[in-house]
Amino acid sequence: MIYTTDKVFRALRKVIHPELTKDIISLGMVSDLVIEGNKISFTLVFKKENTTNIANLKQRCVQVIENNFGSEVDIRGNINATTVKEEASKPLEKVKNIIAIASGKGGVGKSTIASNLAVALANTGAKVGLVDADIFGPSIPKMFNCETARPNVHKVNGLDVITPIEKFGVKILSIGFFANPEDALVWRGPMASNALTQLLMQGDWGELDYLLIDLPPGTSDIHLTLVQSVAVTGAVVVSTPQDVALADAIKGINMFKSGKINVPVLGLVENMAWFTPAELPENKYYIFGKNGCKELAEKLNLDLLGQIPIVQSIREGGDTGIPVAANADSITGMAFVEMAEKVMNAVKARNEKHIATEKVFVDPNAQGCAPAK
Secondary structure (H helix, E strand, O other): OOOOHHHHHHHHOOOEOOOOOOEOOOOOOEEEEEEEOOEEEEEEEEEHHHOOOHHHHHHHHHHHHHHHHOOOOEOOOOEEEEEEOOOOOOOOOOEOOEEEEEEOOOOOOHHHHHHHHHHHHHHOOOOEEEEEOOOOOOOHHHHOOOOOOOOOEEEEOOEEEEOOEEEOOEEEEEHHHHOOOOOOOOOOHHHHHHHHHHHHHOEOOOOEOEEEEEOOOOOOHHHHHHHHHOOOOEEEEEEOOOHHHHHHHHHHHHHHHOOOOOOOEEEEEEEEEEEOOOOOOOOOEOOOOOOHHHHHHHHHOOOEEEEEEEOHHHHHHHHHOOOHHHOOOOHHHHHHHHHHHHHHHHHHHHHHHOOOOOOEEEOOOOOOEEEOO
16 A cells, blocks of 8 residues: 555544544644655644643554554554643734745736735635735735835834734735835845745734735745745745746746645636737637646646636726725626635645645755755
8 A cells, every 4th residue: 555645644634632622633733744665653743731642642543544554554653742832922823824826927917816816815704914025026005005005013012013904805014015116125135035024923914814925926035935934825826828937837836846845836827818808808819828827737737726817907906906806796806706716715625635834944054945843
């Protein structure tokens, strides 16, 4: 029998913590899983106050693994246990899912997708936040017509906390709120990374179902800072159907899927999928190619989360600061409603099938990174 991480996690979901009444996978108690042939080993992580169940849960894990994989599996004596003291307060502790919105290259409409997806998710009743992580070219304030907004900064336990701006039911933070819209932000990498960390960690986000991170194009320090700072639930990659854009999208996908970062890719969004004139709403003109993202998604076994056309109303919505997704009954609004539903389903499926993503440790003295321990 071939053992896989997913199969082991599915088996361990049957192990319920007797006091917390949830399975040990959902509780994030399984760490350092290693599969070597028929040998399976991992560590159970307990909070300091819940250590009385160690022996019971280790025994239960052995029973479940042997019941699922047979007597030939080598599991006995291979389950370790460790305890951690829970911090009194953690940044983003009430944020359920953190979703990176990424693109391989600029100009594919990533921020337009992020803005409208955030509004469409909020329209479902979900609690949604949006971080403009495109530190050098923040466009989210323009797209929500709040360029002149200046968030309130207040003290909590002696620390500065930033209150996000709220528009269309979405809590928003952007470096653009702290700079003149016409000023060029000329920062070195560490300065930009520090700015992102402040937006994430000092934001007064409260309870959120989804926190979307609108990343800059490509792969950069900002991307590494994000995965190092927080555990990203998954990534949505945006591209046009053009071959040039798709080639860069593949690089972005491979970055997230690499063993060093290991962030699940929830799916692809094809923006500018076709052009539809307002006077000919039934016509489709495939200016940038046809079904490029759809074919790439099929090739890489990823979900296609949406195909968004080039229509005047989407451009106007970005320029006027009223996202088209705010009008869910319009044709373009419905496209984002469907996308939001697919993203929610993708997040749900990801959380049911996989263990929670870990933050990434970036060794400043090495050429690479690894999951944080």
